[in-house]
């Protein structure tokens with residue numbers, strides 16, 4: 001599995017569209033890994049997690065070939081992760097889609113509602129929608145995808161995905177808060193080869209539906225104690241908000257003693 005981290009920011013992006021805060025100004029000045037688009041992930045062009053407002057720019061930046069996309073999973077319906085309008089452009093007249101292309105779209109009931117307007121047109125978009133249920137795996141061929149329960153977006157059931165293939169296991173975990181017991185239990189003993197966790201609050205402590213750096217360290221230790229990390233597992237923090245303020249180099253410095261990497265747009269995780 002070649003897992004590409006297309007975007008690593010929280011909702012507003014970083015630098016954010018309208019923001020004049022110091023963190024946005026400094027990120028714009030430094031450029032490079034401090035330029036963060038909205039969170040999304042792609043696996044070998046065939047599978048994607050989330051399709052947000054930055055999908056087009058991410059396609060250009062990281063050479064994603066969406067004509068090959070077969071499985072699109074949504075974590076939840078928040079606008080930084082789910083931009084339904086992008087689906088509409090699959091329609092004939094807007095795009096030329098390979099005749100045999102069929103896109104399977106997966107999400108919770110809120111995602112279904114978010115794309116409701118396009119639902120009747122899904123056959124025209126050469127797409128089908130599948131409702132996800134927590135802990136019920138989806139077999140996509142090479143990769144088995146299991147939606148796990150997160151603690152995020154109280155009004156809806158947000159998911160975090162476990163990806164398993166013959167080559168290894170990866171946990172995509174942003175917009176999670178501290179995992180509920182059933183998710184910790186599910187992960188117990190799974191020997192993950194790579195884990196990405198939410199670090200929305202930067203170096204500050206998290207709260208509610210997001211984590212900060214101290215909780216990322218704590219959550220990685222929890223995974224270790226549950227036997228959920230394979231030897232040499234890659235531990236990665238991602239989904240950073242400008243409100244968390246810590247820039248890439250500061251995050252790297254904080255996490256280095258804990259053996260945790262800091263994600264950046266375009267990071268590739270081979271599992």
Ligand SMILES: [Zn+2]
Nearest residue numbers: 010011080175
């Ligand atoms: Zn988010």
Ligand SMILES: [Zn+2]
Nearest residue numbers: 019021024242
């Ligand atoms: Zn800002």
Ligand SMILES: [Zn+2]
Nearest residue numbers: 076078153175
């Ligand atoms: Zn969210």
